[in-house]
Amino acid sequence: MRDAFPALHQTAYDEPLVYLDNAATTQKPKAVLDRLERYYARENSNVHRGVHKLSQEATDAFEDARSAVARLINAPSSDQVIFTRGCTDSLNVIAHTFARPRLGPDDTVVVTHMEHHSNIVPWQMACEATGATLKVWPIHDDGTLDMEAGMRLIEEEPFLLAIGHVSNALGTIHPVKSIIETAHRHGVPVVVDGAQSMAHLPVDVQALDADFYVFSGHKMFGPTGIGVLYGKYDLLDSLPPYQGGGDMIDEVSFDGTTYADLPHRLEAGTPHIAGVIGLGAAAEFIEQLDHEAVQAHEDDVLQYAHEQLSEIDGLRLIGTAPHKTSVCSFVFDDIHPYDAGTILDRLGIAVRTGHHCTQPLMERLDLPGTIRASFALYNTREDVDRLVQGLGRVQTMFG
Ligand code: PMP
16 A cells, blocks of 8 residues: 555655654555646646637546535435635535525534634634634544533534534544434534545545534545535525525626526636546545555554554643544643654654644643644554654653
């Protein structure tokens, strides 16, 4: 698997690179890089409107990519796969087109205390604009959701629940299927932020019964600047246009404009064609994986990391939920995360330090930030060993 990812085979400061920042963005397999090159070298053309060969090829590749993404998440139809700039963009589209026009001062929106800023701020802004209230689903210290408190919030029948599938800061896998089931019993639609699940878990939007499911290409081995908004057909079809422009119209006149059907109604302007085609290649790359083997390997590396790190004196693991994937967050009693990250970098080990765009979570855990090692299917126990050795150096220098 490592051979498929050219970026892994380089040195950083003369050390072989150990890339442990996959929750921020994953590396790209050769299949995706080759596909991008082929598009720009051979097929580059604008989509949907051209009569010429290149435009038709680009359009076919673009729509094939939509089908590949729909297959990957088991969407009932590729019309329910809307291409956006990324997970953040998708959440903002929902906040603007679904939430804002319907929210009022008596409504509430519920988010968990563990959400990424992208799954907090758009809802907070929508609430501020409409007089609605944002409520927070509390969590336990180990990084699991307080289910009893959450169920009480759902019983109050909020307008919407917005929840991550997997926490980017702690790696907790939330039981979204059963949460959605309960929410639906109370008539509450659920937006699932799938930014951190796509590279690690099989995602079946129909089995989950998610009302909306959103994710970014770059966290699932695809390009940056491209993402997906999946929604149930009737919900998507009820949304007003988000942006006006080319491609999203049926007919335009100065007397009034009619709009295109899904998915184009929500995709104004020339799209990120290469991004979409690259994302399609990433979806196909994931589709052909042996998912059981990948999950077993990722679980093994994560467990090994937990074991090894918990033996280090003065190191505390943050986020020890029983159901986790691929994220190991930790702090030292007496070393600032930024200092540790800087030394690790010089040893060729890429980790992320800080609040991970989860400031409310950090405040809840009373931490300035953490050091986060996040794994992907190409990471190994040897990578963990290098991390542990590196942390030994960090302790020698700062401890
Ligand atoms: N949600 C989660 C859980 C994330 O980890 C991220 C990215 N760190 C986002 C949302 C936002 O994704 P993007 O920046 O690609 O829009």
